[in-house]
Amino acid sequence: MSTRRLRSEDYNDYSSTEATPDGSPPEGINSFAAPSAYQRFGESNGTTWFQTLIHLVKGNIGTGLLGLPLAVKNAGIVLGPLSLLVMGIAAVHCMGILVKCAHRFCNKYQRPFVDYGDAVMYGLEASPSAWLRTHAIWGRYCGIVQDPGFFVLFCFFGSSLQVISAANGTTNDCHSNKTTALTPTMDSRLFILSLLPFLVLLVYIQNLKFLSIFSMLANLAMLCSLLMINWYIITGIPDPSNLPLIAGWKTYPLFFGTAIFAFEGIGVVLPLENKMKNPRHFPVVLYVGMAIVTILYISLGTLGYLRFGASIQASITLNLPDCWLYQSVKLLYSIGIFFTYALQFYVPAEIIVPGAVSQVPERWALWVNLLLRTCLVCVTCLLAILIPRLDIVISLVGSVSSSALALIIPPLLEITTYYSDGLHPVTIAKDILISVLGFAGFVVGTYESLWALATPPISNTTSALVQ
Numbered sequence: 001m002s003t004r005r006l007r008s009e010d011y012n013d014y015s016s017t018e019a020t021p022d023g024s025p026p027e028g029i030n031s032f033a034a035p036s037a038y039q040r041f042g043e044s045n046g047t048t049w050f051q052t053l054i055h056l057v058k059g060n061i062g063t064g065l066l067g068l069p070l071a072v073k074n075a076g077i078v079l080g081p082l083s084l085l086v087m088g089i090a091a092v093h094c095m096g097i098l099v100k101c102a103h104r105f106c107n108k109y110q111r112p113f114v115d116y117g118d119a120v121m122y123g124l125e126a127s128p129s130a131w132l133r134t135h136a137i138w139g140r141y142c143g144i145v146q147d148p149g150f151f152v153l154f155c156f157f158g159s160s161l162q163v164i165s166a167a168n169g170t171t172n173d174c175h176s177n178k179t180t181a182l183t184p185t186m187d188s189r190l191f192i193l194s195l196l197p198f199l200v201l202l203v204y205i206q207n208l209k210f211l212s213i214f215s216m217l218a219n220l221a222m223l224c225s226l227l228m229i230n231w232y233i234i235t236g237i238p239d240p241s242n243l244p245l246i247a248g249w250k251t252y253p254l255f256f257g258t259a260i261f262a263f264e265g266i267g268v269v270l271p272l273e274n275k276m277k278n279p280r281h282f283p284v285v286l287y288v289g290m291a292i293v294t295i296l297y298i299s300l301g302t303l304g305y306l307r308f309g310a311s312i313q314a315s316i317t318l319n320l321p322d323c324w325l326y327q328s329v330k331l332l333y334s335i336g337i338f339f340t341y342a343l344q345f346y347v348p349a350e351i352i353v354p355g356a357v358s359q360v361p362e363r364w365a366l367w368v369n370l371l372l373r374t375c376l377v378c379v380t381c382l383l384a385i386l387i388p389r390l391d392i393v394i395s396l397v398g399s400v401s402s403s404a405l406a407l408i409i410p411p412l413l414e415i416t417t418y419y420s421d422g423l424h425p426v427t428i429a430k431d432i433l434i435s436v437l438g439f440a441g442f443v444v445g446t447y448e449s450l451w452a453l454a455t456p457p458i459s460n461t462t463s464a465l466v467q
Helices: 035-042 049-060 068-075 079-109 116-125 130-134 136-165 188-203 208-234 252-262 265-274 279-311 324-357 362-386 390-421 425-454
Strands: none
Touching: 049 208, 049 265, 049 279, 049 324, 068 079, 068 252, 068 279, 079 116, 079 252, 079 265, 079 279, 079 390, 079 425, 116 130, 116 136, 116 265, 116 390, 130 136, 136 324, 136 362, 136 390, 188 324, 188 362, 208 279, 208 324, 252 390, 252 425, 265 279, 265 324, 265 390, 324 362, 390 425
């Protein structure tokens, strides 16, 4: 991956340029750039490599991680970890492709920043197809497909907090290997609804550096939770000889959807790189960060399935004992996911909000901005209330949106971007193979997820239902 960045010797550095008296970018800044893009790039103090690493790891660790033991069950104790490794390598490679293409378009169009949607739009404009060039503007909004994944966080909040609220069955015995059926004090849909005002206020925070404070809090909360979860797992792994090495073909598409949903951080790659003080360090940060994430995914997914076997649930936290210690683990992880919402909301908001705000008078800009953010959160909340099955929702969202963002679009973007330069046939074949595999997972995974969603759950299955 190229390490050349926007502030190279071939690119005009606008980071120290003062704005004009009316607040507009100075002459020479591309007028098509989103208003917030100039403001972000113009900030003098960027993030360090360590802060960027924290953001990158945080952007890839969320509810998808807790569903990976169930994903491994759907693939098999051998096929699951191997598939996670291959998927991790492919996802990191596609992130590198996205950054490389973004650098090319920044230099070509003299833009200070190119986000995911801009890169796809410029890639379509460079396509040899006249139809794609004509409809290139559609690429500008492709990053919006990441937004439906937010209602997975709402589903997780509902299922976790509902269990936590069932204090009637909570004990002081943390050595029991059983998770009893507790009687919740409130329907989880009401929990989802009660969190709505707080999440609305959280997404009003629009500064990425300020969000780093919440990111750090989320990292600490989730780190403590993961340490306690892993400790409980490794201290009681039974004989795994009865676990299938390779699961049935019908459940593998569900594995694909859940696994690719876990690798959901491609949308934050470009904003994070743009905010670095020294972007030339970003390739190292990317590979180190994603190596940490992939190792964590494989270890938790495999060990979690080994620990709980066929009884593994949609979120591994639902398998923890019903004692006060592990109830606090569930609460702690929920707090971490709560702060994660704002960081994941950042990318689609930067795509949707600036275009709408630019269409209204300046005196209404702030109100339109806040209204759109509120509506986006409300929509995801409504989806979570209507579709409350956590395991199937994760697989469905992963198959539909995450597969497109992480596997299908980036390889095709590389082909359209560098087609005129004469790509090597091996590179073309590699890109086509990744996109075809991603599309196959999208089709089959979506079908199986919708079929499972339409099928009433059976008792003792791994579906997490909202009562």
